[in-house]
Amino acid sequence: NNKAVATPTRTKEILAAYGFSFKKSLGQNFIIDVNILKNIIEQAGINEAAAAIEIGPGIGALTEQLAQHAEKVVAFEIDQRLLPILDDTLTSYSNVHVINQDILKSDVKQVIEEQFRPGQPVRVVANLPYYITTPILMKLLMDRLPVDSITVMIQKEVADRMAAEPNTKSYGSLSIAVQYYTRAKVVMNVPKTVFMPQPNVDSSVLHLEMRSAPPVNVKDETFFFNVVKATFGQRRKTLMNNLARHFKGNLDKAEIGERLAEIDIDPNRRGESLSMEEFARLADILLPHKD
Ligand code: SAM
Numbered sequence: 001n002n003k004a005v006a007t008p009t010r011t012k013e014i015l016a017a018y019g020f021s022f023k024k025s026l027g028q029n030f031i032i033d034v035n036i037l038k039n040i041i042e043q044a045g046i047n048e049a050a051a052a053i054e055i056g057p058g059i060g061a062l063t064e065q066l067a068q069h070a071e072k073v074v075a076f077e078i079d080q081r082l083l084p085i086l087d088d089t090l091t092s093y094s095n096v097h098v099i100n101q102d103i104l105k106s107d108v109k110q111v112i113e114e115q116f117r118p119g120q121p122v123r124v125v126a127n128l129p130y131y132i133t134t135p136i137l138m139k140l141l142m143d144r145l146p147v148d149s150i151t152v153m154i155q156k157e158v159a160d161r162m163a164a165e166p167n168t169k170s171y172g173s174l175s176i177a178v179q180y181y182t183r184a185k186v187v188m189n190v191p192k193t194v195f196m197p198q199p200n201v202d203s204s205v206l207h208l209e210m211r212s213a214p215p216v217n218v219k220d221e222t223f224f225f226n227v228v229k230a231t232f233g234q235r236r237k238t239l240m241n242n243l244a245r246h247f248k249g250n251l252d253k254a255e256i257g258e259r260l261a262e263i264d265i266d267p268n269r270r271g272e273s274l275s276m277e278e279f280a281r282l283a284d285i286l287l288p289h290k291d
Contacts, residue, residue: 006061027129044151216280231271240267
């Protein structure tokens, strides 16, 4: 069959032939528009030398396009019912390897070592299951995988939060968490009509370029992320109020005020106005001294 999987007619045919019923609980919304997929692959920078990792291939809509443009594709799919379908739709591609695993429980680093050439640029490309977008992305980032970039279709609202700049409605601890590891950019908004079935939310494609080193140096990363979270705790409260609540019993307001003065940050500001660099200074000055 030389018609692309990502078309309404072919997708319906495949679903009918296998009697496949969507599992909402697995975030199964398949893409039925080849142009969107080609655009995603271009934004991802996939070329014939690239290794691609896909999360959730479904019936192979994106996988097929990746197989045509990348050297090799490894796809993680949790739903066993899709394996025979993928065998069928991807039968003419010898450069695809499907792994029947929950991505959240997979040792992706080991898979990269086993499946790709040493030093080969690896790019993650996916139309993610929306119920676990943030856990998947945070796992990929915190595992510090040897990948160059991550390009994913996700809920528009989450994409906006991940790529947000200070002083915007979407800016929050998720923006800092993602931008600590990557340069984040929303590259495309995607209408609901390109999915089967159509999801309830709007979608965007988010492109994350991995940083080789964090944009700021902090003494203690865990403490830094805790301070960021505390600062955004109650968005309408000031920096001082959020910090005082978080450090209750350890640091009083007078002490916090002194430390803020030392790094030239006004205690009446709100968390959403602080840059990553300011958060780094803030965390370092609040870090308990080890003596
Ligand atoms: N890539 C296909 C497409 O664009 O048409 C399907 C995308 S669909 C939004 C998400 C896919 O992720 C589904 O095939 C679903 O079964 C799979 N999935 C859900 N949870 C998963 C998990 N924890 N690990 C791996 N795959 C998962």
